[in-house]
Amino acid sequence: MNVADWIVLLGTIVGIAAYGFWRTRHVRSLNTYLRGSTSAGWGTIGLSVMATQASAITFLSIPGQGFESGIGFVQNYFGLPLALIIVCAVFLPMYRRLNVYTAYEFLGQRFDKKTRLLGAGLFLLQRGLAAGVTIYAPAIILSTVLGWRLDLVIVFTGLLVIVYTVTGGSEAVALTHKWQMTMISAGMVTALVVLLLRLPEGLGFTDAAHVAGALGKLQAVDFSLDPGRRYTVWTGVFGGLFLSLSYFGTDQSQVQRYIGGASLREGRLGLMFNAVLKIPMQFVILLIGALLFVFYQFTAHPVFFNQAEWRRHADDGRFAALELQHADALAQSQSAIRAWLQARTSDDVAREASARATMVAANNRTAAVRAEARVALAAADPRTKTKDSDYVFITFILTQLPHGTIGLLVAVMFAAALQSKAAELAALGTTTTIDFWRHFRPLAAADEGRNVRVARRFTAMWGLFAVAFALFAGFAENLIEAINILGSIFYGVLLGLFLVAFFLRRVGGSAVFFAALAAEGLVIVMYLSLNIGYLWYNIIGCGACVAFSVVLQAVLPPRLRAHEGRPV
Amino acid sequence: MTRARRPDERAEAEPPDIPGFRTWRGIYLFVFGWFVLVVVMLTVFTGIFS
Numbered sequence: 001m002n003v004a005d006w007i008v009l010l011g012t013i014v015g016i017a018a019y020g021f022w023r024t025r026h027v028r029s030l031n032t033y034l035r036g037s038t039s040a041g042w043g044t045i046g047l048s049v050m051a052t053q054a055s056a057i058t059f060l061s062i063p064g065q066g067f068e069s070g071i072g073f074v075q076n077y078f079g080l081p082l083a084l085i086i087v088c089a090v091f092l093p094m095y096r097r098l099n100v101y102t103a104y105e106f107l108g109q110r111f112d113k114k115t116r117l118l119g120a121g122l123f124l125l126q127r128g129l130a131a132g133v134t135i136y137a138p139a140i141i142l143s144t145v146l147g148w149r150l151d152l153v154i155v156f157t158g159l160l161v162i163v164y165t166v167t168g169g170s171e172a173v174a175l176t177h178k179w180q181m182t183m184i185s186a187g188m189v190t191a192l193v194v195l196l197l198r199l200p201e202g203l204g205f206t207d208a209a210h211v212a213g214a215l216g217k218l219q220a221v222d223f224s225l226d227p228g229r230r231y232t233v234w235t236g237v238f239g240g241l242f243l244s245l246s247y248f249g250t251d252q253s254q255v256q257r258y259i260g261g262a263s264l265r266e267g268r269l270g271l272m273f274n275a276v277l278k279i280p281m282q283f284v285i286l287l288i289g290a291l292l293f294v295f296y297q298f299t300a301h302p303v304f305f306n307q308a309e310w311r312r313h314a315d316d317g318r319f320a321a322l323e324l325q326h327a328d329a330l331a332q333s334q335s336a337i338r339a340w341l342q343a344r345t346s347d348d349v350a351r352e353a354s355a356r357a358t359m360v361a362a363n364n365r366t367a368a369v370r371a372e373a374r375v376a377l378a379a380a381d382p383r384t385k386t387k388d389s390d391y392v393f394i395t396f397i398l399t400q401l402p403h404g405t406i407g408l409l410v411a412v413m414f415a416a417a418l419q420s421k422a423a424e425l426a427a428l429g430t431t432t433t434i435d436f437w438r439h440f441r442p443l444a445a446a447d448e449g450r451n452v453r454v455a456r457r458f459t460a461m462w463g464l465f466a467v468a469f470a471l472f473a474g475f476a477e478n479l480i481e482a483i484n485i486l487g488s489i490f491y492g493v494l495l496g497l498f499l500v501a502f503f504l505r506r507v508g509g510s511a512v513f514f515a516a517l518a519a520e521g522l523v524i525v526m527y528l529s530l531n532i533g534y535l536w537y538n539i540i541g542c543g544a545c546v547a548f549s550v551v552l553q554a555v556l557p558p559r560l561r562a563h564e565g566r567p568v
Numbered sequence: 569m570t571r572a573r574r575p576d577e578r579a580e581a582e583p584p585d586i587p588g589f590r591t592w593r594g595i596y597l598f599v600f601g602w603f604v605l606v607v608v609m610l611t612v613f614t615g616i617f618s
Contacts, residue, residue: 043610074610081599081600081602081603082600084599085596085599086594088596089596210617211618213617214618216618218614218617219618220610220613221607221611264582265584268584268592268595269584272599275599275602276599276602279603279606280606451585499606
């Protein structure tokens with residue numbers, strides 16, 4: 001990075017944060033602090049919802065996913081538009097009608113206090129522990145590639161987001177989201193244009209797409225019913241619907257983005273904006289990855305993209321041999337691709353089929369050398385992370401983009417880290433204030449100024465906790481996966497609570513409360529005794545919570561059923 | 569005799585005020601139709617390039 005890159009990077013990142021801080025420094029109203037501006041239109045809401053979901057990992061990892069495994073991952077988002085229609089038609093009108101600050105307040109009004117505390121507690125536990133990861137995960141990649149100190153990257157991004165989120169609350173979050181998403185879109189379009197311009201002469205988009213397709217990178221949809229396949233239309237529609245409903249409907253970091261705004265109409269249109277754009281957006285990000293794959297068939301690239309890790313073992317003679325093998329395999333692959341592109345234009349079907357088989361075999365050889373490199377790294381140091389696809393896009397940015405745009409794209413990664421973190425902190429601060437602090441200090445509810453001050457303190461506290469966690473996460477890498485597992489263990493039951501609240505009007509507070517505890521117990525026992533993919537616990541937890549609620553409502557003694565579910 | 573609507577119910581029943589759409593159901597159908605179209609386009613894309 002040169003001076004121009006630094007100016008663009010610091011100018012955009014610090015500039016947007018400073019703008020958010022300055023514009024919202026006078027926020028004193030609790031409503032504005034927790035729900036955002038009462039004049040926000042659908043565009044602001046829509047971009048804020050999109051920004052909350054799009055973390056730095058989205059822009060670092062998803063192109064890598066396209067490079068490594070193709071664009072089939074896009075199917076994971078197929079349930080999202082359907083979930084957003086349900087949130088728009090059922091969840092959002094109810095939240096606005098009850099004038100709640102948090103989704104868990106709705107549980108309190110529909111059921112009782114203990115169910116509200118349970119819902120808010122599950123959210124804080126899951127999201128609070130994940131808070132450090134949203135800073136740590138991108139920081140480790142960016143610091144490795146850019147050669148910056150990891151702790152400084154964590155502290156810089158953490159403190160920057162704390163300053164404007166604590167100052168302006170939800171209004172600052174929405175305001176900065178708008179500009180961060182605009183910058184991210186500009187950056188990603190720039191990267192795509194540069195990538196297309198950098199393709200070898202004579203190889204246009206169509207030819208590149210045919211190469212990527214022939215090498216298995218462009219299978220966007222798969223209608224297979226084979227349960228062993230990870231990404232299919234069916235897992236995307238059904239699993240994606242479930243996960244998106246849980247995320248957009250019950251996670252306060254999303255709910256807070258759309259319950260404010262000028263009117264119900266603006267919130268609804270903001271959600272529909274996401275329902276329309278999300279799949280095309282993810283498709284383009286994955287397509288960048290698939291095109292990077294083609295680009296790197298014609299451009300020398302490292303056998304292992306995490307070069308910092310590779311160089312740590314570079315004095316091993318076996319590594320030098322692998323680099324030579326990779327360069328040789330790449331040269332053969334390149335010739336085979338050119339031969340196939342020529343054969344495609346001829347009418348000779350047999351020649352085309354033969355050239356295609358040669359190209360696929362050459363590509364398999366390159367992939368085999370890369371796999372061997374990963375094995376060699378793991379043998380040299382068993383603690384090494386051998387997944388390097390997260391480093392593919394950032395390597396392209398740093399080595400192929402002109403100066404100035406490098407700064408812009410690095411700023412994209414930081415903006416994405418800041419935007420998801422900001423929404424998370426605002427949600428954690430709001431839930432702690434409204435569902436816990438105010439619950440135990442009901443007399444303080446009338447003092448608006450005090451409520452805002454307390455919300456600011458809780459937001460700052462969660463921010464500092466996240467920074468501290470991220471600083472120490474390096475000592476416990478496995479903790480990150482443990483937190484993802486923890487999320488799946490609690491998320492399903494949380495969605496179950498809301499589904500009962502919305503759709504099973506006869507079920508009361510005690511029934512759903514004990515059902516949720518029993519469902520959570522079941523999930524934990526299953527987790528400890530079975531060996532199944534942890535994503536399944538989302539469905540099991542939700543299904544068990546709903547089923548147990550119905551049964552308990554029927555069998556509980558009248559004394560416990562006295563508090564019947566109240567239609568709201 | 570019809571019951572008077574509460575303000576929040578009136579807000580929910582308000583039209584989306586988007587040209588070509590008179591009800592929210594129309595918007596939801598449009599979004600669903602767009603989703604189907606996107607899946608069809610991705611299927612065609614897969615067919616052409618894979």
